[in-house]
Amino acid sequence: MARIKDVAAHAGVSVATVSRVLNDNPSVTAETRDRVYAAMSALRYVPNAVARSLRTEATRTLGLIIGDILNPFFTELARGVEDEARRAGYTVIIGNADERAEEQDHYVRTLVGQRVDGLLICPTAEVTPLVQELVSTGRPLVFLDRTISGLDVPYVRADGAQAIADLVAHLKSMGHRRIAFASGPATLSTGRERTDAFVTAMTEAGLEVRPEYLAAGDFRESSGRAITRHLLDLAEPPEVIFFGDNLMTLGGLDEIRARGLRIPDDVAVASFDDVTWFVHVDPPITAIAQPTAELGRRAVQLLLDRAAGRAAESIALPAELVIRRSCERKGAC
Amino acid sequence: MARIKDVAAHAGVSVATVSRVLNDNPSVTAETRDRVYAAMSALRYVPNAVARSLRTEATRTLGLIIGDILNPFFTELARGVEDEARRAGYTVIIGNADERAEEQDHYVRTLVGQRVDGLLICPTAEVTPLVQELVSTGRPLVFLDRTISGLDVPYVRADGAQAIADLVAHLKSMGHRRIAFASGPATLSTGRERTDAFVTAMTEAGLEVRPEYLAAGDFRESSGRAITRHLLDLAEPPEVIFFGDNLMTLGGLDEIRARGLRIPDDVAVASFDDVTWFVHVDPPITAIAQPTAELGRRAVQLLLDRAAGRAAESIALPAELVIRRSCERKGAC
DNA sequence: TATGGTGATGTAATCGATTTCATGGAGGGC
DNA sequence: GCCCTCCATGAAATCGATTACATCACCATA
Numbered sequence: 216m217a218r219i220k221d222v223a224a225h226a227g228v229s230v231a232t233v234s235r236v237l238n239d240n241p242s243v244t245a246e247t248r249d250r251v252y253a254a255m256s257a258l259r260y261v262p263n264a265v266a267r268s269l270r271t272e273a274t275r276t277l278g279l280i281i282g283d284i285l286n287p288f289f290t291e292l293a294r295g296v297e298d299e300a301r302r303a304g305y306t307v308i309i310g311n312a313d314e315r316a317e318e319q320d321h322y323v324r325t326l327v328g329q330r331v332d333g334l335l336i337c338p339t340a341e342v343t344p345l346v347q348e349l350v351s352t353g354r355p356l357v358f359l360d361r362t363i364s365g366l367d368v369p370y371v372r373a374d375g376a377q378a379i380a381d382l383v384a385h386l387k388s389m390g391h392r393r394i395a396f397a398s399g400p401a402t403l404s405t406g407r408e409r410t411d412a413f414v415t416a417m418t419e420a421g422l423e424v425r426p427e428y429l430a431a432g433d434f435r436e437s438s439g440r441a442i443t444r445h446l447l448d449l450a451e452p453p454e455v456i457f458f459g460d461n462l463m464t465l466g467g468l469d470e471i472r473a474r475g476l477r478i479p480d481d482v483a484v485a486s487f488d489d490v491t492w493f494v495h496v497d498p499p500i501t502a503i504a505q506p507t508a509e510l511g512r513r514a515v516q517l518l519l520d521r522a523a524g525r526a527a528e529s530i531a532l533p534a535e536l537v538i539r540r541s542c543e544r545k546g547a548c
Numbered sequence: 549m550a551r552i553k554d555v556a557a558h559a560g561v562s563v564a565t566v567s568r569v570l571n572d573n574p575s576v577t578a579e580t581r582d583r584v585y586a587a588m589s590a591l592r593y594v595p596n597a598v599a600r601s602l603r604t605e606a607t608r609t610l611g612l613i614i615g616d617i618l619n620p621f622f623t624e625l626a627r628g629v630e631d632e633a634r635r636a637g638y639t640v641i642i643g644n645a646d647e648r649a650e651e652q653d654h655y656v657r658t659l660v661g662q663r664v665d666g667l668l669i670c671p672t673a674e675v676t677p678l679v680q681e682l683v684s685t686g687r688p689l690v691f692l693d694r695t696i697s698g699l700d701v702p703y704v705r706a707d708g709a710q711a712i713a714d715l716v717a718h719l720k721s722m723g724h725r726r727i728a729f730a731s732g733p734a735t736l737s738t739g740r741e742r743t744d745a746f747v748t749a750m751t752e753a754g755l756e757v758r759p760e761y762l763a764a765g766d767f768r769e770s771s772g773r774a775i776t777r778h779l780l781d782l783a784e785p786p787e788v789i790f791f792g793d794n795l796m797t798l799g800g801l802d803e804i805r806a807r808g809l810r811i812p813d814d815v816a817v818a819s820f821d822d823v824t825w826f827v828h829v830d831p832p833i834t835a836i837a838q839p840t841a842e843l844g845r846r847a848v849q850l851l852l853d854r855a856a857g858r859a860a861e862s863i864a865l866p867a868e869l870v871i872r873r874s875c876e877r878k879g880a881c
Numbered sequence: 882t883a884t885g886g887t888g889a890t891g892t893a894a895t896c897g898a899t900t901t902c903a904t905g906g907a908g909g910g911c
Numbered sequence: 912g913c914c915c916t917c918c919a920t921g922a923a924a925t926c927g928a929t930t931a932c933a934t935c936a937c938c939a940t941a
Contacts, residue, residue: 218897229922230897232920235899242920247919264663265897267898269599269896270899308639310639330597330598465828491798492829494802495829495830552927562891562892564930575890595928599927600927601896602926602929603927604928
């Protein structure tokens, strides 16, 4: 491929001048600039970003490590991140941790090796030594969706406490009493927070939280299915199963379908995290919608502010209850 | 950050020796190797991939340009690509073209600038000058899902012709005659091929292909909805609408729902491209499933074979009809 | 003992850009 | 006409790795 040296020779100038043209340095004659541009297109020159990055110590690249690329929540998050990064002139490298700490660490290593200008992580575990070390290096870092307590890292997340309280109130108004929650893993902040919010909301609503109705999955389809199986096999199964994310809801629906049970008559269903197809399920699924793409955009803004040395605070955006028909009660309006 | 020079000084050796350790060069004493490793971890050294790439002219990075990151088809494709690339020791940079040729070109430029070792593109347009030029540079390139005729670029795609014929046979056996196809854009090979296969299958089945039942969308939700609206407003609306991809199906379902029509009694629905939630729709959607992740994996193998100078042929993997209940006829079977 | 081979390590060039500092010419003020 | 300033451009150092080639020590063989 053509190098800057070739362009310089072709245009009859020095490499310094070509570099100035590339970087819009105003101290280049219009006439020289034109000659350089002509040489660049004649040689189909594409500047080598690798060489440039080595010299400038900046890659104009951000790393994003998500929990699971097959989860539409993370996909939409990635979309928000990408849009905002693009607007700011950055390229995003997405790493899929597949909800495994070692995969996450692999991408941390790779992205640090690539010298990304900043890192957005949806941490898949409590902490790993590598992440701890990463924090201490002071490299621009923001946690997205999930947080890790005890580390001084700014975060952007959704706050579902109010929405969960609204959901519990809705379920209570429908006459439901036996409500189960299939949450995410207790090792993730999102798993814990949702469980805590649920327990608090139930208690404040005067409803009993049965220990056997509280299960922790892993935010994947199979665990939603397994938990549903277990709950429905209880001597006294719950009237409602509230799932901690959209994939667990999907798994739960599979199990309910396989048993030939009807929603909401045999068992009602609600989901934390809303996805487009929930309106097409029979019946449409009541869900808590997160401002997903906005989380991604805000995270990029926060990261770039941090990287530029500007002050920037952590953000929690409220989630919102969307009532559909999957929790209606026989005979209730 | 610590550089190779710092590690060398700390271990009391030259940078060449450290480099040898990094690259598993056998001509380093075990004792020296240990000292170097000790120095690396003491300094928390992470090799600078930027510098390494500049020198070796290889980035161990592949670029993947997909049509739409919000489309689960592309997400699963990306997953397949990522898995296989990872196995081969490559990192993947995903660019989202958002179904726009200029976004696609932006990523082509960026990824070529980053000197990726190979490029996987799901082209969003017939051709662009930039893509044409890219082909002529001989850089390792594979088209994925979609192809561009007239360019000598190997591809990996799904072949849906047989599955579409199977679908038409199924619809016919259910007694359906007025079948509409809401395909993708004629500018994309996938849009054209599916339309051609549909027309061929209809003709061979002895069914009439009404021009007003053939519409081209853009593989996005809104066009599925718009086409459905138009079809249902016809003086004689179709009995079945077959959608060209999963997002158009989603849009179509929205419109059908909004009108309060029932599937399949008022209008039957089928989709090219299957997604997990189709089984939960009421009724479950009959769809043509593509070997999506496998397409991604094979594309990486093909690309790496090409890059290594090995012979490698284009691949078309068959798609398969999955019959569910969305096309059943009143009183049929 | 001299010679040659072998194996471990070091020196320095190199990749392709950016950037500091130097240079030479044009133009303006006196 | 002289000197100073300013402006456009060039020469060369630099970023952090890899690698060809040089070097040195050590040992075996004649």
